[in-house]
Amino acid sequence: MLTLLRQAAELLSPRECVVCGAALLPGEKHLCAHCASDIPLTRYERRAQNPMADAFNARIQEHIVATGGTYEPYSYACALFFYKADSPYSQLTKALKYRYNLAEGRFFAAMLGERLAASPLYVDVDAVVPVPLHWTRRWRRGYNQAEIIAEGIASALPGARLRPELLRRVRRTRSQARLTGAAEREANLRAAFRAIAPAQRPGHILLVDDVFTTGATLGACHAALRAVLGPSVRISVATLGFVI
Numbered sequence: 001m002l003t004l005l006r007q008a009a010e011l012l013s014p015r016e017c018v019v020c021g022a023a024l025l026p027g028e029k030h031l032c033a034h035c036a037s038d039i040p041l042t043r044y045e046r047r048a049q050n051p052m053a054d055a056f057n058a059r060i061q062e063h064i065v066a067t068g069g070t071y072e073p074y075s076y077a078c079a080l081f082f083y084k085a086d087s088p089y090s091q092l093t094k095a096l097k098y099r100y101n102l103a104e105g106r107f108f109a110a111m112l113g114e115r116l117a118a119s120p121l122y123v124d125v126d127a128v129v130p131v132p133l134h135w136t137r138r139w140r141r142g143y144n145q146a147e148i149i150a151e152g153i154a155s156a157l158p159g160a161r162l163r164p165e166l167l168r169r170v171r172r173t174r175s176q177a178r179l180t181g182a183a184e185r186e187a188n189l190r191a192a193f194r195a196i197a198p199a200q201r202p203g204h205i206l207l208v209d210d211v212f213t214t215g216a217t218l219g220a221c222h223a224a225l226r227a228v229l230g231p232s233v234r235i236s237v238a239t240l241g242f243v244i
């Protein structure tokens with residue numbers, strides 16, 4: 001039933017620009033020419049060190065200090081575009097997450113995937129892992145938006161496979177806001193993810209979510225994967241939006 005509703009929503013999705021709402025001309029997809037020329041790309045996939053990677057690595061280091069973990073190499077991290085809550089470009093991820101616009105999500109995931117495939121930092125990614133939703137939430141929405149993006153990226157990277165089975169969400173984190181302390185919130189999030197040891201260990205994992213805000217969720221996923229996979233696997237991060 002949910003699948004049917006989703007397909008109907010996709011078929012009925014109007015031929016208008018997802019950012020400004022203007023009617024699309026034949027040949028235009030999801031964006032009008034004006035909005036396409038103005039998309040605030042980060043181009044972070046070309047730079048090993050960038051503000052998003054710095055934020056993500058700072059989070060990983062905090063966890064290592066707190067848990068007495070071992071040395072962690074600098075992780076690569078990149079996003080397709082700069083996400084500002086009050087910018088119409090925030091629709092690039094909102095349309096996928098809240099309005100069932102899966103075709104739109106796939107389109108921008110493919111755009112990010114092509115950029116990653118052209119980058120020496122990401123071209124050797126062999127496993128693409130979406131941040132999982134708890135099954136109850138996935139069931140209600142009918143899909144996981146991070147998985148839609150991960151699919152698009154995996155098909156653009158020549159040696160990569162989509163590996164959603166490597167990571168599971170074992171706890172809902174909806175009550176996050178009710179937890180008062182930062183440490184309490186962190187512990188709650190850390191306990192939410194469990195990694196599964198694969199028969200064949202990947203060499204370079206790309207963790208995928210729709211938006212990078214504080215990096216807390218991706219940091220928790222990173223810790224879960226690292227704990228199971230050991231130190232030799234590179235774990236990088238890619239999202240559509242980077243919140244500034």
Ligand SMILES: [Zn+2]
Pocket residue numbers: 017018019020021022031032033034035036
């Ligand atoms: Zn437009």
